[in-house]
Amino acid sequence: MFAALLWSLLPAVLPAAVAAPASGETPWFEDVAAEVGVVFTHQDGRSGRYYPIETVASGGGWLDIEGDGDYDLYLINGAATPGGHGAEGARNRLFENRDGRFVDATEHSGLGDRGYGMGMCVGDSDGDGVLDLLVTNFGPDRLLRGLGDGRFTERAAAAGVADAGWSVSCAFGDLDGDGDLDLYVSRYLDFDFAHNPACTEPALSLRDYCHPARYRGLPDRLYINQGDGTFREQARARGIAQGVRERGLGVALSDLDQDGDLDIVVANDESPNRLYRNDGEAYFEDVAMLAGTAVSAAGEAQAAMGIAIGDVDGDSMEDLFITNYALESNALYRNLGDGLFGERTRAAGLATASYRPLGWGTAFLDVDNDGDLDLAVANGHVMAHIARQVPGQQSAQPNQLFLNDGSGRFVETDAGPAFSRARVSRALAVADFDDDGRLDLLITNTNGTAEVLRNRHRTAHHWLGLALEGAAGNRLAIGARATVRAGARAQVRAVSSGGGVLAQSDLRLHFGLGSFAGPVQVEIRWTRARQQTFTVERLDRYVAVRDPGR
Numbered sequence: 070m071f072a073a074l075l076w077s078l079l080p081a082v083l084p085a086a087v088a089a090p091a092s093g094e095t096p097w098f099e100d101v102a103a104e105v106g107v108v109f110t111h112q113d114g115r116s117g118r119y120y121p122i123e124t125v126a127s128g129g130g131w132l133d134i135e136g137d138g139d140y141d142l143y144l145i146n147g148a149a150t151p152g153g154h155g156a157e158g159a160r161n162r163l164f165e166n167r168d169g170r171f172v173d174a175t176e177h178s179g180l181g182d183r184g185y186g187m188g189m190c191v192g193d194s195d196g197d198g199v200l201d202l203l204v205t206n207f208g209p210d211r212l213l214r215g216l217g218d219g220r221f222t223e224r225a226a227a228a229g230v231a232d233a234g235w236s237v238s239c240a241f242g243d244l245d246g247d248g249d250l251d252l253y254v255s256r257y258l259d260f261d262f263a264h265n266p267a268c269t270e271p272a273l274s275l276r277d278y279c280h281p282a283r284y285r286g287l288p289d290r291l292y293i294n295q296g297d298g299t300f301r302e303q304a305r306a307r308g309i310a311q312g313v314r315e316r317g318l319g320v321a322l323s324d325l326d327q328d329g330d331l332d333i334v335v336a337n338d339e340s341p342n343r344l345y346r347n348d349g350e351a352y353f354e355d356v357a358m359l360a361g362t363a364v365s366a367a368g369e370a371q372a373a374m375g376i377a378i379g380d381v382d383g384d385s386m387e388d389l390f391i392t393n394y395a396l397e398s399n400a401l402y403r404n405l406g407d408g409l410f411g412e413r414t415r416a417a418g419l420a421t422a423s424y425r426p427l428g429w430g431t432a433f434l435d436v437d438n439d440g441d442l443d444l445a446v447a448n449g450h451v452m453a454h455i456a457r458q459v460p461g462q463q464s465a466q467p468n469q470l471f472l473n474d475g476s477g478r479f480v481e482t483d484a485g486p487a488f489s490r491a492r493v494s495r496a497l498a499v500a501d502f503d504d505d506g507r508l509d510l511l512i513t514n515t516n517g518t519a520e521v522l523r524n525r526h527r528t529a530h531h532w533l534g535l536a537l538e539g540a541a542g543n544r545l546a547i548g549a550r551a552t553v554r555a556g557a558r559a560q561v562r563a564v565s566s567g568g569g570v571l572a573q574s575d576l577r578l579h580f581g582l583g584s585f586a587g588p589v590q591v592e593i594r595w596t597r598a599r600q601q602t603f604t605v606e607r608l609d610r611y612v613a614v615r616d617p618g619r
Contacts, residue, residue, distance in 0.1 A: 095525045095526070095527065096484065096485025096486060096487065096525060097436070097470065097482070097483075097484040097485050097488075097524070097525060097526050098470075098484050098485055098487045098488060098509075098510065098522040098523065098524060098525065099485065099486075099487055099522065099523050099525050100486075100487045100520045100521065100522055100523075101521055101522075101523045102518065102519060102520055102521040105169065105170050105171050105521060106164065106170050106171040106172060106173075107142060107144075107164050107171050107519060107521050108173075108518075109144045109146075109162055109164075109518065109519045110516075110517065110518050110519075111126070111127060111144075111146055111147065111513060111514060111515060111516055111517060111518075111519070112146060112147050112155055112156035112159045112516065113126050113127075113147040113150075113156065113515060113516055114147050114148055114149045114150040114153035114154070114155065114156035114159070114185075115150070115153055115516075116150050116151065116152035116153035116154070117152070118150075118151070118152055118153075118265060119265070119267075119268070119276060119277060119278045119279070119453070120150055120260075120262065120265055121258055121260055121278055121279065121281070121284070122147075122150075122185060122207045122235065122260065123147075123150075123278075123515075124278055124451035125187060125237060125257065125318070125451075125495070125571075126145075126147050126185070126186065126187055126207075126495070126515065127145045127146065127147060127186045127187050127188070127495065127496070127513065127515075127571065128145050128186075128187060128188040128189060128238075128430075128495060128496035128498075128513055128570070128571025128572045129142070129143055129144040129145050129189065129496055129498065129511060129513050129519065129571075129572065129573075130142075130143055130189050130190075130191075130496070130498040130511065130568060130572045130573025130574065131143075131498055131499075131500035131502065131511065131573060131574060131575050132191050132200060132202065132573060133200065133576070134163070134165070134178065134200065134215065134219050134221075135217075135218070135219045136199070136200070136217075138504075138536065138611075139165075139166040139167070139168075139502075140166055140500045140501070140502050140575055141163060141164060141165050141166045141171075141174075142163070142164040142166070142171060142502070142511065142521070143161065143162070143163050143164075143180065143189060143202070143573075144161060144162050144164070144513065144519050145161050145186035145187065145188065145189060145204060145513075145571075146159040146160055146161050146162070146186055147159055147185055147186065148183060148184060148185040148186070150185075150262065151262050159183070160175070160181040160182060160183045161175070161180060161181055161182045161183075161186055161204065162175045162180075162181065163175050163178045163180045163181075165178075165219070166502060169502065169503040169504075174219065177219060177220065178219055178220055178221055179213070179220050179221045179222060179223075180202070180213060180221055182204055182206075182211050182213075182223075184204070184206040184207075184208050184209065184211065185206055185207040185208055186204060186205075186206055187204075187205040187206055187207065187235075187236060187237050187238075187571060188204075188205045188236075188237055188238045188239060188496065188567075188570065188571035188572065189202060189203065189204050189205065189239070189571070189572070189573050190202075190203050190238070190239040190240050190241055190566045190567035190568075190573050191203075191241070191545070191566055191573050191576070192241025192242075192250045192252070192545065192547060192566050193241075193250060193542070193543060193544055193545055194212060194214065194228060194241070194250060194252070194294070194298060194300075195214065195228075195297075195298030196248075196249050196250075196296075196298070196541060196542040196543075197217075198541070198544040199214075199215040199216065199217045200215045200545060201213060201214050201215050201221075202215070202221065203225075203230070203239050203241070203252065203254075205236035205237055205238065205239050205254060206236060207235045207236075207260075208233060209225060209226075209231045209232065209233050210225055210230060210231055210232050210236050210239075210254065211223055211225050211231075212224050212225035212228050212230050212231075214298075224298075227299070228298060228299050228300055229292065229299050229300045229301065229302070230252060230254075230290075230292050230300050232254065232256070232290055234256050234259070234287050235256055235257045235258055235259075235260060235287060236254050236255070236256050236257075236290070237255050237256065237257050237317065237318050237319075237570070237571065238254070238255045238317070238318065238319055238320045238567060238569070238570050238571055239252065239253065239254045239255070239320065239566075239567055240252070240253050240320050240321060240322045240565070240566045240567030241547055241566040241567070242322040242331045242547055242548050242566060243331065243542075243543060243547070243548055243596050244291075244293070244322075244330070244331055244333075244347060244351040245293060245350050245351035246330060246349060246350065246351075246596075246597065247294075247296070248540070248541070248542040248543060248596070248597065249294040249296055249542045249543065250294055250542070250543055250547060250566075251291070251292060251293050251294050251300070251351065252290075252291075252292040252294070252300060253289065253290070253291055253292075253320055253322065253333055254289060254290040254292070254320075255289050255317030255318060255319065255320040255335055256286075256287035256288065256289050256290065256315075256317055257281075257286070257287060257316055257317060257318060257338070258281060258284040258285070258286060258287065258316060259284055259285040259286065259287050259313075260284055266279055266283055268280070268283065270454060270458055272458070273454065273457055273458065275454050275457070277452055277453050277454050277458075278451060278452060278453065281316055281338055281339055282339060285313040286312070286313050286314050286315045286316040286317075286340070287315065287316075287317075288304060288305075288309065288310065288311040288312070288315045289304060289309055289310075289315065289317045289320070289335065290302055290304055291303055291304040291307055291309050291351075293307075293351060307351055307352050307353055308345065308352055308353035308354055308355070309345065309353060310343060310355060314339075314340045315337065315340065316337055316338040316339060316340060317335050317336070317337055317338075318336050318337070318338055318373065318374050318375075318570055319334075319335070319336035319373065319374055319375045319376040319391070319392075319569045319570035320333065320334065320335050320336070320376070320567060320569075320570075321333075321334045321376040321377075321378050321565065321567060321569055322334075322548070322565065322566070322567070323378045323387055323563060323565065324387075324548075324550065324563070325344070325378070325387055325389070325404065325408075326346065326408045327386070328347075328349070329349070329594075329598055330347040330348075330349045331347055331548055332344065332345060332346050332347050333345040333347070333353065334362070334376055334378070334389060336373035336374055336375065336376050336391050336392075336569075336570065337370070337373055338372050338373060338374070339370060339371075339372050340370050341357060341358065341363035341364055341370045342357050342362055342363050342364075342370075342373055342391065343355050343357050343363075344356050344357035344360050344362050344363070346408070356408065359408075360408055360409055360410050361402060361409060361410040361411060361412065362389055362391075362402045362410050365397070365400060365412065366412040366414075371391075371393045371394065371397045371400070372393055372394035372397060373391045373392065373393050373400075374391075374392045374393065374394075374427075374428060374429050374570055375391065375392040375428060375429050375430050375431040375446075375447075375497075375569045375570040376389070376390070376391055376392075376431070376569035376570065377389075377390040377431045377432050377433045377444065377569055378390075378433070378563075378565075379433030379442045379562075380404075380442065380560070380561050381401070381403075381417070381433065381441070381442050381444075381473060381477045382403065382476060382477030383441065383475070383477075383558065383559075383560075384404075385552070385559055385561050386404035386406060387404055387561065387563075388401065388402060388403050388404045388410075388477075389401075389402040389404070389410060390402070390431060390433070390444065392423075392428025392429060392430075392431050392446060392570075393423075393427075393428060394427055395425060395426060395427040395450060395455075395459075395462060396424060396425065396459075397424075398414055398415075398419070398420040398421075398423045398424045399414065399419060399420075399423035399428050399431075399446070400412060400414050401413050401414045401417045401419055403417075403477070413477075416478075417477055417478055417479055418471075418478050418479045418480060419444075419471065419479055422469065422471070422481045423446070423469075425461060425462070426446070426448035426466050426467075426469065427448055427449060427450045427451065427466065428446050428447070428448055429446075429447045429448065429449060429494060429495045429496070429497070429570060429571075430446075430447040430494070430495060430496045430497030430498070430512070430513075430568070430569060430570055430571060430572055431444065431445065431446045431447065431497060431569060431570075432444075432445050432497055432498070432499045432510075432568065432569065432574065434499045434508045434579070435508065435532075435579065435580070435581035436470065436472070436507075436508060436524060436526065437472070437526055437528055437530065437581065438506065438507070438528055438530035438531065438532045438581030438582065438583070439475070439528075439530055439581055439583045440475075440530075440555070440558060440560065440580075440581050440582055440583040440585070441473040441474075441475045441581075442473055443470065443471060443472050443473050443479075444470070444471040444473070444479055445468070445469070445470050445471075445497055445499075445510060446468060446469045446470075446471075446497070447468050447494035447495060447496065447497040447512050447513075448466040448467065448468055448469065448494055449464065449465065449466055449492060449493035449494040449495060449514070449515065450462060450463065450464045450465075450466060450493065452464070463491065464493055465491035465492050465493050466491055466492075466493075466494075467488060467489050467490065467491050468488045468492070468494055468497075468512060469481055469488065470482050470484040470488055485525075487520065487522050492512075492514045492517055492520075493514055493515040493516070493517065494512050494513065494514050494515075495513050495514065495515060495570075495571055496511070496512070496513040496568070496570065496571035496572035497510060497511070497512050497568070497572060498510070498511040498568050498572040498573055498574045498575075499511075499568075499574040499575055500574060500575035501534070501575060501577070501579065502521070503523065504611065506532040506534070506579075506609055506610075507524035507525075507526060508524055508579060509521065509522055509523050509524050510522040510524075511572070513571070513572075529584070530581060530582065530583050530584065531581075531582040531583070531584070531585060531586060531587070531608045531609055532579065532580060532581050532582055532608065532609055533553060533579075533580045533582060533589060533605060533608050533609075533610070533612065534577050534578065534579050534580070534610065534611035534612065535551055535553075535562075535577060535578040535580075535591070535593075535611070535612055535614055536576075536577045536611050536612070536613045536614070537549050537551070537564055537576075537577075537578070537593070537614050537615075537616070538613065538614070538615045538616065538619070539595060539596060539616045539619065540595070540596070540597070540616045540618050540619040541619065543596055544619075545564070545566075545576060546564045546576075546595070546596070546616065547564050547565065547566045547576070547596075548563065548564060548596045549563065549564045549593060549594065549595050549596055549616075550562070550563045550564075550593070550594045551563075551578050551591060551592065551593045551594075552591070552592040552593075553580045553582075553589050553590070553591055554589060554590040554591075554592070555580075555582050555583075555585040555587075555589045556585055558585075560580050562578040562579070562580065563578075564576050564578065577611060582608060586608065587605065587606060587607070587608045588604050588605060588606045589604070589605050589608070590602065590603075590604055591603055591604070591605055591614075593614065595616045595618065597618070599616065599617065599618050601614075601616075601617055
């Protein structure tokens with residue numbers, strides 16, 4: 070995640086054009102965290118010893134803890150470090166959604182973990198129909214089993230997933246097709262407090278965070294569900310790379326080749342990304358180099374962080390977007406079919422605008438309900454003294470919103486003060502927390518307050534939301550895919566655990582429909598290949614749909 074020493078010799082790149090709102094227009098997003106009761110400040114416990122864990126932390130996300138249809142908010146904190154200060158009382162917090170306002174329910178829920186937190190993902194680990202939560206940590210991960218009444222109990226060790234390394238992101242999914250949810254966890258550096266090298270910027274004689282190459286990488290974990298709420302780690306046996314250069318940050322599960330099973334995408338830092346193709350029984354082959362997603366168009370491994378997956382050009386095939394380090398443009402890989410991708414960042418209008426920022430969390434979402442997927446990116450540098458090292462670089466950076474013109478080309482837009490304000494941002498997660506059909510955002514900030522960005526954009530466009538309930542073993546319907554046909558246009562969405570890097574988004578599926586007033590045809594491919602087709606006459610609402618085979 071660190072650029073080369075000759076950064077300052079690289080040519081300057083002019084900023085991309087930014088579409089400004091009309092005079093007097095309401096800002097697209099407004100930070101309403103304090104207004105709705107979300108009061109949370111992240112603390113990384115930094116000590117001046119430049120522990121690398123301080124550069125990644127931390128995330129959070131949206132989850133429906135009681136199954137009542139209201140999306141609650143979970144925020145992950147750091148912890149005290151040797152020689153550090155200010156984080157002695159830090160812990161994770163749960164904010165329960167009560168009609169669009171939030172109440173701190175940490176004590177009642179049992180979710181106030183005090184580990185050095187990183188990211189999260191949700192799933193039903195034991196098949197009891199109740200949402201569970203995995204929190205990744207520097208140190209033992211936590212598997213928090215839902216009891217069904219808003220309370221959770223910790224059972225990572227009993228379930229076999231209490232990894233003691235440095236985990237970052239995670240995702241649940243039925244990888245072997247047996248009806249229960251397996252688990253993938255990305256891991257980063259082999260670091261501990263007792264072995265923390267002192268790295269100095271030569272030109273300035275200033276200590277700063279070390280390049281990740283100073284550490285061995287940690288291979289990721291693949292946990293296969295044994296059907297009784299316990300897991301067996303089988304990464305090596307099932308084809309997941311084990312080398313010391315594996316430095317995983319973002320992870321996402323999706324059926325990218327449309328063969329009916331979930332594949333795995335991993336964003337690696339300073340080594341080629343991975344695209345693990347599933348053979349249907351959770352044995353994997355890394356096809357990233359052949360598929361065209363391993364490296365940049367110039368053939369170089371990049372310092373990758375976040376992942377977004379979605380169909381940006383309306384051809385019903387999911388494309389792949391990966392955020393990268395500063396002075397490396399982010400990368401859009403267009404799905405060409407037959408398992409192949411083409412790097413189309415510049416053609417899509419995303420290269421210049423993403424060259425200077427350091428991208429982290431990202432998501433495709435239809436922010437204006439016009440029927441195509443737009444793009445949001447959270448930015449923030451990792452180096453403490455970057456402003457003195459590289460001209461034009463800052464630790465705190467504005468986040469970015471790109472609007473899709475309908476063909477898969479993007480233009481950065483002025484989304485208001487919530488996006489133009491510079492922060493050291495990390496996770497980005499999407500939810501419609503107030504159920505008004507306009508997608509909102511969570512953005513977490515290192516040593517800063519969490520931002521709840523309410524979508525204020527007014528439009529006459531229609532929309533449809535689907536809340537899917539799956540069969541026994543996977544009531545959250547993770548991995549199910551829905552296609553909504555509005556006239557000649559088809560849109561595809563999938564229910565996904567995790568959110569690319571450090572985050573969890575709303576499990577409901579949201580479709581902007583533009584001026585189309587209905588009716589729409591809905592096709593759902595449930596897990597285990599069951600198909601369902603029906604018509605929705607009345608739009609602008611969420612529709613609950615149950616797997617007919619449940």
